[in-house]
Amino acid sequence: MYSFEHILSKAAQTCAKPFGGLPKHHFVGGNIDEPTIPIDALSDALVDLLKDEGHHLAKYGMDSGMQGYLPLREQIATMLAKRAGMTVNASEILLTTGSLQAMDLVNKALLNAGDIVLIEAENYAGTLTKLDALGVYYIGVKTDDHGMCPLALRDALTNLAQSGRKPKYIFTIPTIQNPTGTVMPLDRRHEILALAREFDIPIFEDDCYADLVFSGERPPALHALDTDERVIYCGTFSKTIAPALRVGYLVAKWPLMGHILPLKTDAGSGALEQMLLAKFVPQNFDAHVKRLLPMLKAKANLLCDALDEHFGSTAHYTKPVGGIYLWVTLPAHVDTEQLLSAALAEGIEINPGPQWAVDKSAAKNKMRICFGHPTHASITEGIKKLAAICHQEFGVPLTSSNTHNQP
């Protein structure tokens, strides 16, 4: 039989395994709560839309060109104005196959191998693997409870400038940072923007989780505060409506948009989702998110309670103000990669810290726990089991400590 192994490209050296199903307690991935999917409203919207708009399906671009279905782009512009304080025209929006494609397109448009970018030191694992695949260097900027630290950013920019190098962009997730869950306050947003202007670097803002602030109130996006069009922005419906829909969006000014468009070589993303959301969003989005937030907050609280009960002072975390994940620090001797191996054998999956951080060794004892998708029962049972596995592997939490809540 012919083997393709000897003709694989340099990019294709990794080999995935066939899907073997999800573990019972699945605390990873941006999956969301099943009961929150607005099936009835989506159904109603779908039937109407096919009757009214189905003929658009006959054409690539649905009479809207390669940027995606115009009515949805208009809805997104309205939504971004209301929710993120942004002033955006539909012509500056590109609909993408999730925000991951938006990220790929921005990277493809701006980055060559050997380039440098600045990113938050703890980061979405996909950010790191995408940059690795492109041969791009990334420097992790320290974060605290308010997100990326301006002082650390100034240091990094100054150091690079002194060695004659200029990063291609500053990538930030200012609202519900992934994985740390922090929300950058308004004054710090201004500071980060001022630094970007001072060093003349663009900003790539990932706002994927921003609709999930439990209080319903968020600071304006960096894009909204930008005074000289240096912020590229991406967002998604994955975390509010459904991840499998794969509808993300990229916001960029022309002519940058004109340079990005030819790089989207798939002739458009799925039309049905775009048309569906164009119907759904104006009537249902705000109410849907309003219903969603207390359900997510209840799960976040349940997860914190379970950690307090079973890990006690062994697990440190900052109580989440939004989102679907929690960044947990365990004692220094715990290796979360090893914890994952042992946990997987018992049907529990967590994200070990090293995959979510620039400095792998500093994140050895950290883990990301996603609480959006698991049921209440799975959170309670899974965390209890995880604590037992952790104790077995690393001697912590001590059984007695489980009864002491952390401060």
Place this chain on the structure above:
Amino acid sequence: MYSFEHILSKAAQTCAKPFGGLPKHHFVGGNIDEPTIPIDALSDALVDLLKDEGHHLAKYGMDSGMQGYLPLREQIATMLAKRAGMTVNASEILLTTGSLQAMDLVNKALLNAGDIVLIEAENYAGTLTKLDALGVYYIGVKTDDHGMCPLALRDALTNLAQSGRKPKYIFTIPTIQNPTGTVMPLDRRHEILALAREFDIPIFEDDCYADLVFSGERPPALHALDTDERVIYCGTFSKTIAPALRVGYLVAKWPLMGHILPLKTDAGSGALEQMLLAKFVPQNFDAHVKRLLPMLKAKANLLCDALDEHFGSTAHYTKPVGGIYLWVTLPAHVDTEQLLSAALAEGIEINPGPQWAVDKSAAKNKMRICFGHPTHASITEGIKKLAAICHQEFGVPLTSSNTHNQP
């Protein structure tokens, strides 16, 4: 204002223009006939599926992993067995954002800059631009009324072997070749496969139009005749159901599939289309295609009649046996790029030959006319106008010749 022009990557030098609407007579692109879209059946399928399967949307991969919705992959396996004679397991199918993403993934998995591939000398414009963007060299293999010529393929393979070079793959569209519309007969399929084995080269088979053979009968796919697993295959629902749906599929054996999967960095294609087609295909696909074919054939005939009437012996073509495009040869002095410019000014768009051929100068007087989407009225009126414009620009067709049909 910040300008991104100075930081664009090497890949992003092209700049697209904002969408300005489609011309009145739009004879380009793989768009299809609007009235053929099965709106009612799709609507019915959608409502059922959201009620029954909507919960899958909460997870990336819809409980099917990163290859896409398993029930649809199973339906495609059944369909490929029946329609193309292929024996394929659902685990060998990857659902993609149209077959264009399948093409990108195969290219990314197998090609490095500087590699060589063999392709049919007249080809889908996207094939050429994708290979150009990758810095891959392509050699055009001569075609005749039966598709890629085995003698020309042997010559190309021999020449390369003598200079110590080996192409990465042979790319072919054996059934309703794009743009020539030819269907490769069974014996030639065996010859092409034998050459691939003799020179030990894989084949990348693009079968996107194969369901549109007007007679409803097609030879088995090369993949079906392959004896040693050297054929990678892609197909799509774009031409049978709707192009904007963006559901294509890639067929590859493991472990090649395992190398391709990590290159699909968008976390999956649109779920709704996949779930919809999983419901629609088993009950409706065959009947839908059966209804579709005579409608397309009628348009093909109308286009040929219009060409005969208005271009007369000035336009040479082979009467189409399927598909949605016609490859037309005009007299040697006609420049179809110039014809396009003049035609666009009058609201008519055609594909000039040079964009659809490896040898641009040899295709200067050729054009591709797509008849799937334009209405009957647009075909009749558009071709009449096009003949007048052609006469104005190039002196042909002569007014008198318009009354003589070609043999």
